[in-house]
Amino acid sequence: MATTSASSAADPVLIERIAGALGVDESLVEKDWHAVRALGAIASVHVPDAIPVFSGGTSLSKGWDLIKRFSEDIDFKVMTPQALSVAQARKLRRVYRAAVLDALADRHFIIQGTADVGNDGRFFSATFTYEAHFPIDRALRRRLKVEMSFVDPALPALARPLQSLVARARSAGAEVAAFRCVDPVETAADKLSALRWRAYARDRQSPKDDPTIVRHLHDLAALEILATADDRFASLARETAQSDARRAKPRDVDWKTMLLDMPERLARDVEWRREYEQLVDAVSFARAEERIGFDAALDGSRRLVAHVLEK
Missing domain, CATH: 3.30.460 (Beta Polymerase; domain 2)
Structure with missing residues (x-):
């Protein structure tokens, strides 16, 4: 190198x-x-x-x-x-x-x-x-x-x-x-699994809480077209989610259920929107017309979840 x-x-x-x-x-x-x-x-x-x-x-x-x-x-x-x-x-x-x-x-x-x-x-x-x-x-x-x-x-x-x-x-x-x-296809699978379990397990009162975790939602929206066009993505995303489910909390919820419900959990909690908008406003250097809004990112996550679960 x-x-x-x-x-x-x-x-x-x-x-x-x-x-x-x-x-x-x-x-x-x-x-x-x-x-x-x-x-x-x-x-x-x-x-x-x-x-x-x-x-x-x-x-x-x-x-x-x-x-x-x-x-x-x-x-x-x-x-x-x-x-x-x-x-x-x-x-x-x-x-x-x-x-x-x-x-x-x-x-x-x-x-x-x-x-x-x-x-x-x-x-x-x-x-x-x-x-x-x-x-x-x-x-x-x-x-x-x-x-x-x-x-x-x-x-x-x-x-x-x-x-x-x-x-x-x-x-x-x-x-x-x-x-x-x-490979960005692998990063997309990693981020989808990470957002899935953090949407369930996140504790905003914890001193270790990281509000910037919503970056995964932003990045997944940017990766959606690339990921869904690649035949390896869906199977890798399922394998990653299953592997993470064996070591991450909560363990009493099926990983598929967590994945399916993840976008709706983000939509129901207004803090996710606030954190997302604050993050993008502060750290994005995309032109205004290229910036990915919260609703667009959320819709992208729904399509990614559907793609992974229907394959």
Whole structure:
């Protein structure tokens, strides 16, 4: 995965110009630039038998140019050999995690606390701060969360160039020439399942509640045509929902029932609409006529559910 070098601060004047052209807050453009720097750091890590694959909503934006919104996190699925012993696999995960954290530190990302490690090292997340010149937008945290799950993608990954808005404005090349990205069909299946169980299990009173979870609804609407045109989507969405149902609460509701009822639960609770509109208003850089409204996204989710269940 080839990368270009980058300093720890972007040109504030250029950021202001880009933000003005897009009609967004400068802090969003600045964070986009730092996110691509972090991707470059991770791309530079070379640990034999550990291969990161860029996933989640940010991969849809940076890797595939399928959505036009800024993101909080960068997520990865990390491929490792299936033939390793338990001890070998555990050591590989530990070595790779340390290498990633070191690479980010070398690029002047400052970790907040320590990495959160779970499931015998099969998952870890870490939150980093970065050098910022602009007051943070109300919809975005001045930090970058990196999350990695040691699980193979369900579909073949494809190498994609990754470019920040700053590099694009400069007419420069992609900062990361090639980084494996999860197929967007798989991301659509992941997001549909995630929204399904969060619509049931969400507790707004929890200190861990994340109002931006409604981003899945927005992204699914953007992916609807691509997903339903692909023969792999429906079966993969069912498999993902069934797998998630075995480990997520509530377990006393059938996954099909949850999936079918999900759009109506979102429609009945006015807070989902408010959170959606606030998110899109704050982090979308699509033109006004391209923005996906809550009702349109909800209708899209209904069509996706029907497509998955009728196949």
